[in-house]
Amino acid sequence: MPVSKCKGVYTSKAMQNDVRQGGPLTGRGSAAATNMSDCYPRRPLSSPTRELRNSGDMEIAMDRFNLLASRRGRLSAFFFLYVCEGLPLGFATVAVTSELRREGVGPAAIGAFIAALLVPWSLKWLGGPIVDGVRSRRFGHRRAWILGCQLAMVATLAALSRISVSAQIGMATAIFVVHNLFAALQDVAIDGLAVSSIPDEERGLANALMYVGMLCGQALGGPAVLFLVGQGAFSRGYLLVASAVLLIMALVVLPLREPDPAAAVRDVGVAEGQRDAWASVRNAALLTYQALTGSRGAFACLLxxxxxxxxxxLNLSLKSVLAVELGFTPQQLAQLGFAGTLSAACGALAGGLLVQRVGTKQLIALSTLAASIPTLWLMWQLQAHGHIMPSPARQSASSDLGQALWVALIAYQFLASLMIGARFATFMDVTNPRVGATQFATYAALNNVGLAMSASWQGKLAEIWGYPTLLAADVAVGVLGLFVLPFVLRPSPDQIARSDAKEPMRTRMLAVGLALACLCWVPVHQLMDLEPAIRSLLSTPFTLAFTAASVLLLIRSAQDDKPPRQHIFRVTGLLLLLMHARPYLAASISISGFDPRYAPWTHRILDAIPIIAGVVLLAAGRANGYAWSRGLLRLFGRSAAR
Structure with missing residues (x-):
């Protein structure tokens, strides 16, 4: 390689390669960068195009607009990136559904449309290993995924603008699912970029701004698009959202430069680009499992x-249910929802500013206890006015209880939102930056599962024992997280590099717990068939247990180097995924034309899968490691002596 006379500085062609590959010239304060002017002839340039005559100079010029290089730039970048995340959700759930209803589409079809759109968001954690494992040196790691997803989002919106959604709702739903699939992958990539680029002291405020950005994006994609489109052609709404995505991509994403991407690639130790992509995804998944169980703090964060x-x-359906029962008009409901959203945004911003002074865990505890005050006050007001059990809607709003609901909701939304930035900053603190997309997406998915489980039992409790009892139980259950919070500790550098000595014990605990859940399925399922209320309470926890058990077995199959054990783990893990198809089994049999008499036998076969999985997981959780495989293999008629 030809080298110039200037010490440590390459000639023009080599410098271009170094800049592209994250070499010495990309470092801050590099001697090579400061002495660059001494290594080229100083001749006048006739135009800006000639000044940026090669890609290396272009890279250096683009660094001036890199928002990740400064505190204010980072906060602004992630705010607008989350605006881009909120746009598709607000557009689909508000603007498109309103247009569908206006064109005569029924509520059932609209409900199925919304349910299909939410599927990619509920499964976005599966894209984490792909985002963490497959990398591009030229365009950056997470930046490449964000760019690709945003281009795909624009392409799908352009395709939707050419068809009639109401007349071709099947095709439109399929395109919208693809659109939200790329939006969910963008979310995973943005979270991974945030974990690796936001310093510790900025995470609380950054997460608060990201939450507010999501709210702004949903408002822009929903009510704002409806207002701008007016009574004109709705196809302009697709172009408006696509233009907003392109604007954010051009002003925010394109100038981004990730911190030291070359070192990150070497540190993770996975393949780059499309070559060995499967090995990259596999290694990223294994590293994520090590990050989740390798330290006490990361493992406690799961719970x-x-x-x-x-x-x-008051953050779920209770506020709307009470408002309807108290006689709120649709306009009053809209005002209540807007005021609550505004109060939540103000609370999140206030919490983001307080977290640096108070501390993340202290602010979470403060917000949890403070949000209990308006909840208990509303409980007292309902008890005092005799509004105990659910009742039909009133013709006019009760002035005292209506005012109490207003005050309680505004205060609750502000106080409960104080912890938003601190809570997600805690997730980031225990996340390994090398697999930040997958690990953070796992925590976010479990957080959503916790919300779903709370919503399931709260509705049943209100119907059985009334609203005051529900609010009291909600406060009691809500403080349980504070007893786990002290154990959510940041992993040490050694724990990030390799698991601590107690990692095998945590794996055994996880395996035994999931095994017991699988073995309990058959008797619990009998109760679920007899009592629908039990089904609504336990369906989500068992879905989580089956999914976690399947992932654990597939991870163990990738870790094991013995083919018999690999096959047992892999087959059992894949069979567990069939449990998610059990609710749709009867409909599938009727559609496919099979004899309905075979349906009970099919259900019995599916009921046997959790029992087999429980036995495999119990054996895998034994303390003596792989010695359990001999007895397990004998059950299948094989010899383990090889």
């Missing part, structure tokens, strides 16, 4: 995510 973030009833 912390599942527990509710304080009292949640």
């Amino acid at each position: 912390f995510c599942l527990l509710p973030a304080g009292a949640l009833s």
Whole structure:
């Protein structure tokens, strides 16, 4: 390689390669960068195009607009990136559904449309290993995924603008699912970029701004698009959302430069690009499992995510249910929802500013206890006015209870939102930056599962024992997370590099717990068939247990180097995924034309899968490691002596 006379500086062609590959010239304060002017002839340039005559100079010029290089730039970048995340959700759930109803589409079809759109978001954690494992040196790691997803989002919106959604709702739903699939992958990539680029002291405020950005994006994609489109052609709404995505991509994403991407690639130790992509994804998944179980703090965070973030009833459906029962008009409901959203945004911003002074865990505890006050006050007001059990809607709003609901909701939304930035900053603190997309997406998914479980039992409790009892129980359950919070500790550098000595014990605990859940399925399922209320309470926890058991077995199959054990783990893990198809089994049999008499036998076969999985997981959880495989293999008629 030809080298110039200037010490440590390459000639023009080599410098271009170094800049592209994250070499010495990309470092801050590099001697090569400061002495660059001494290594080229100083001749006048006739135009800006000639000044940026090669890609290396272009890279250096683009660094001036890199928002990740400064505190204010980072906060602004992630705010607008989350605006881009909120746009598709607000557009689909508000603007498109309103247009569908206006064109005569029924509520059932609209409900199925919304349910299909939410599927990619509920499964976005599966894209984490792909985002962490497959990398591009030229375009950056997470930046490449964000760019690709945003281009795909624009392409799908352009395709939707050419068809009539109401007349071709099947095709439109399929395109919208693809659109939201790329939006969910963008979310995973943005979270991974945030974990690796936001310093510790900025994470609380950054997560608060990201939450507010999501709210702004949903408002822009929903009500704002409806207002701008007016009574004109709705196809302009697709172009408006696509233009907003392109604007954010051009002004925010394109100038981004990730911190030291070359070192990150070497540190993770996975393949780059499309070559060996499967090995990259596999290694990223294994590293994520090590990150989740390799330290006490990361493992405790799994339980912390599942527990509710304080009292949640006023953040779920209770506020709307009470408002309807108290006689609120649709306009009053809209005003109540807008005021609550505005109060939540103000609370999140205030919490983001307080977290640096108070501390993340202290602010979470403060917000949890403070949000209990308006919840208990509303409980007292309902008890005092005799509004105990659910009742039909009134013709006019009760002035005292209506005012109490207003005050309680505004105060609750502000106080409960104080912890939003601190809570997600806690997730980031225990996340390994090398697999930040997958690990953070796992925590976020478990957080959503915790919300779903809270919503399931709260509705049943209100119907059985009334609203005051529900609010009291909500406060009692909401503080449980504070007992786990002290154990959510940041992993040490040694724990990030390799698991600590107690990692095998945590794996055994996880395996035994999931095994017991699988073995309990058959008797519990009998109760679920007899009592629908039990089904609504336990369906989500068992879905989580089956999914976690399947992932654990597939991870163990990738870790094991013995083919018999690999096959047992892999086959059992894949069979567990069939449990998710059990609710749709009867409909599938009727559609496919099979004899309905075979349906009971099919259900019995599916009921046997959790029992087999429980036995495999119990054996895998034994303390003596792989010695369990001999007895297990004998059950299948094989000899383990090889």
